[in-house]
Amino acid sequence: MTPVGQSESSGSGVLDEIRSLASPLGGAEDLDRLVEQAAVARFVCVGEASHGTHEFYARRADLSRRLIQEHGFTWIGVEADWPDCWRINRWVRGQADQGLDARGVLETFKRWPTWMWANEEVAGFLDWLHQWNAGRPAGDQVGFYGLDVYSLWDSLREIRTWVQANAPDALPAAEQAWQCFTPYGEDPHEYAWSTRIVPETCEADVVALLAEVRRRTLDRAGQDPEALDAALNAMAAADAEHYYRTMVGGDQQSWNVRDTHMADVVDLLAEHHGSGSKGLVWEHNTHVGDARATDMARYGLVNVGQLVRERHAAEGVVLVGLASHRGTVIAAGAWGDPEETMAVPEARPGSHEDALHEALGEPAVLVFGPDRSGPWLSRRAGHRAIGVVYSSWEDAGNYVPTVMGGRYDALLWFEDTSALRPLHHERPPEEPEFETEPTGF
Incomplete structure (x- = not known):
């Protein structure tokens, strides 16, 4: 052979x-x-x-x-987390952090390996994209989004903030999910390993939160960027919980959980940008x-x-x-x-x-x-x-x-x-992602 x-x-x-x-x-x-x-x-x-x-x-x-x-391509989805790239998306659209250049915005990337996106090559492209979007109507601007599934705690944190501001009656569902994960100190691997020892998981809580957020954003995510952000953070949290549980079991199907999530995000971005939109995936x-x-x-x-x-x-x-x-x-x-x-x-x-x-x-x-x-x-x-x-x-x-x-x-x-x-x-992370x-x- x-x-x-x-x-x-x-x-x-x-x-x-x-x-x-x-x-x-x-x-x-x-x-x-x-x-x-x-x-x-x-x-x-x-x-x-x-x-x-x-x-x-x-x-x-x-x-x-x-x-x-x-x-006329109008969106880019990359192999990075949704919350990190949402900050970049808002910056390239002129909606936040306009006192910074691309290098300053990329300093917000904390998850190892930061050099995968916090590099001169990406910074140069994002500076160009920021200039390209300037002065264009929102519908003609190019978005920059994260497709990946690792942002369990960051996404939960973003959902809590969104729920407090936009759907306070749904706060109990958000708190229930948050409290379920709290004992694990924002370490997804500690959570996942614990489910191997004691078969109690946070799956039901995070799926219930996803359903609640989807119910409130489903008819708005196509037009409302903030609703899209909430819906994608809820989806990332639910799929991340599934991913980490599958991964610690030594099951290669965790790869499928991750790539299916990224393909699903691609579909949602295409829907958000409209039937005639064209997108790039990096x-x-x-x-x-x-x-x-x-x-x-x-x-x-x-x-x-x-x-x-x-x-x-x-x-x-x-x-x-x-x-x-x-x-x-x-x-x-x-x-x-x-x-x-x-x-x-x-x-x-x-x-x-x-x-x-x-x-x-x-x-x-x-x-x-x-x-x-x-x-x-x-x-x-x-x-x-x-x-x-x-x-x-x-x-x-x-x-x-x-x-x-x-x-x-x-x-x-x-x-x-x-x-x-x-x-x-x-810098070596305290708890590296695997x-x-x-x-x-």
Whole structure:
């Protein structure tokens, strides 16, 4: 059996197909073919092969700017928590914190790894987005939202505040949920582990709160941003409770809880912005690339790219992956550790990255057509994925068996990459969050 990350040597057919799909990539002006492909879709999901690479963030921002400016995309959902990004959303819309620049707003990100969003690349894009929104009517402004599920306590806190101001008669439900979680000192892992010892959970309380908030916001969330914020915080709290309970049981289905939540938020954002709206999703390749074209499917795992395709194929979905041959990356040696700049070795022989390097040798845009039956697009080989925890000595374990033509609709390729530029150095959290990951990641 061929090891993950290796396969038979790339034949001339594979290399010829790669070259036939590729065009040079320098800056934003070289994205024309991809922009044309993405312009007709309602959902464009753009990945990254690591959370710590400058080129991935920079070119994704270039593509997003062009789709916003030239084709009317009006919202962005990212792999981050709802409460954190809601503050950014209000800032880019000119509604709060206008005495700050993007770097000041990003300082509010406290959850490890802060460098994933509090970096120069994201700050530069947000400063641009703030300027783009200035003076535009609210309906034409671009929103910036968090899709993730980790914000259990932050979301509960936001719900209590909203209920006190907007639905005081629902305060008992909010307090009931809050008091249920209080003994665990805002540590979701302590709560989750306690449910393994004593089978008493806060599930009923937080689900009841979600139902109460939904009842009061359902008919307003489409027009009222504050109602949307309340509804999404209630949803995040309920799904976070489910996620943490599932995770401590060692059940990989916690991955499905998380990605289904993110896909559900995508649906709600599309509904909030209206039937004609177009949205962008920024997440890791492992969330964006269709799970059915990887070994994740063997383990019963789904992801955002798969779910968005299944739910919205008729409206148009484009999934864009990113990949590189070698370079440097920001990551941590262990979960919760401070970040460091690490070397990314040359791609493993037989991997997709190895074939791309052999065929191209320079950055490129590859746009896939409707026929994905060619020798490269239909080939199953390793495709590198670097998370927030990484060791270059163990790089061979970071390859996900992938059929490129099934996983993505386009790919941005880079020969040499450089590390992301954090706004500040990471401080180890008192209680680090833990994340489930699919096999091979």
